[in-house]
Amino acid sequence: MPRSTTARIDLDALRNNYRAACERAGSAKTMAVVKADGYGHGIARIASALSDVAPKYAVACIEEAVAIRAAGLFQPVVLLQGVHAADDFADCVHRNFEPVLHVEHQLDWLEQGGYAPDVWLKVNTGMNRLGFRPDDLPAVMARLEKMSAGAKLQGFVGHFACADDASSPMTAAQTATFETATSPWPLLMKSVGNSAAHFIPGQPLFDWSRPGIMLYGGSPIVGKTGPDLGLEPVMTLEAPLITTRVVKAGESVGYGGAWVAERDTRMGMVAIGYGDGYPRHAGTDTPAAIGGRRIRLIGRVSMDMLAVDLSNAPEAGEGDLVELWGRTVGVDEVASCAGTISYELLTGITSRVPRTSY
Missing domain, CATH: 2.40.37.10 (Lyase, Ornithine Decarboxylase; Chain A, domain 1)
Structure with missing residues (x-):
């Protein structure tokens, strides 16, 4: 008989936290971030529990998106790291995955492969991990427009470095940079809102928010616990x-x-x-x-x-x-x-x- 060491997952708490994220997101739609095996809770279990309320999922990489499809779920899945091989674009087209483009060689693969997936562009507003610098966006947009296959650009994504710290001015600076950089394309969607951003008064979340840790009851804010923020442990x-x-x-x-x-x-x-x-x-x-x-x-x-x-x-x-x-x-x-x-x-x-x- 195995020992009784267990991680018990409260799916009602998960759904309650998702609803809390939606309320805080206001007019923005809310994609559920289920990367890292659903933050350790089991990606198939988590995605299935949210399937009737979440219009879109977000993961880090394509193998996580494949796991969502293996669970019998068909919502679009955003790949936050994009693809790691040119051939992955074919899977993105056939399985309704939406890769985020953040580096030149991904554009090269897209041009060479002739595929037309729905894609997003990552804008580097100061975190300096992934993304195109704001000054590079016009050239990147021109390349996308010239592609014969015509990849369908959904919009722009960004990521905050210090949204967990209410005293940091960096989030406001990044938001301003993002807004300025994307302003020439007002009809495209925008997504910047991680969990912490949901708790910043007046913070724009634009068209899509991306809650992660808050869905699982963990705190995204320095000095606060999940229950302090009205979140339930999952x-x-x-x-x-x-x-x-x-x-x-x-x-x-x-x-x-x-x-x-x-x-x-x-x-x-x-x-x-x-x-x-x-x-x-x-x-x-x-x-x-x-x-x-x-x-x-x-x-x-x-x-x-x-x-x-x-x-x-x-x-x-x-x-x-x-x-x-x-x-x-x-x-x-x-x-x-x-x-x-x-x-x-x-x-x-x-x-x-x-x-x-x-």
């Missing part, structure tokens, strides 16, 4: 207590003797570790919960196990489930203790942990 990560014992005052627990008991302490070992994707750097005092009561980690997280202090849950025993994150303990809290962000935690849960949905 994943509850649970694992069983497999033993309990009393650690005597002066005794240590785990590798390196990193935690030493100041007094006799009842502790438990939980069947989850960094081999399952739980963060190794979540140390002593990282919160967890059992039976709705908050408890804490003690010592170092090992590959397959971690230790918890059961002082606040004296009735807990072997077989009881420990919530590592979920409704009692937010994933953003755990991420903060581990020195990272909820995006990494959710996408990092390994295949050793089964996902179940309800």
Whole structure:
């Protein structure tokens, strides 16, 4: 019989978060970002749960778009990295994928292949990862217009570098750059709104917003948790207590003797570790919960196990489930203790942990 370590996926919470994104997007339509295996929740499960409300999906790469089609879903899928080989444009045409063009060689492939997919252009407004600089747009547009196959340009996309930080002036600067760069083509659609942008008062989201982490209940805003923003946790990560014992005052627990008991302490070992994707750097005092009561980690997280202090849950025993994150303990809290962000935690849960949905 397998251990009961599980990631439980609340599909109602997912749909509620999507509706919240739509409300914040105002007149903009909302494409659901389901890349990275649906942020670790399972791309087929997530996309299927949103199929009756999401008019379009967004992913990073074509293999993720193929997984959506394998789930029997037919909404358009935007490929945020575009294509990685010339032949991929044929798949884009036949499977209704919408690649984002962000570099010259993608234009070369499009010209040489004679395909006419729906495409978007990425505008580099200052993040300097992908995209054409604003001054390059007229030449790029001229190339697209000359292509005999006539790729159908849907519009322009951008991406914000600092939208998670309300005090940063960069988002306003990037928005202004984007608006100026795309103004010669007012009939084409525009999309810049990541999750964080939904929470910036007065921020234009143009024609399409692209919520990601907020769909899964994680916070896109520095210093805020998902619940602070009215979002519901979608994943509850649970694992069983497999033993309990009393650690005597002066005794240590785990590798390196990193935690030493100041007094006799009842502790438990939980069947989850960094081999399952739980963060190794979540140390002593990282919160967890059992039976709705908050408890804490003690010592170092090992590959397959971690230790918890059961002082606040004296009735807990072997077989009881420990919530590592979920409704009692937010994933953003755990991420903060581990020195990272909820995006990494959710996408990092390994295949050793089964996902179940309800």
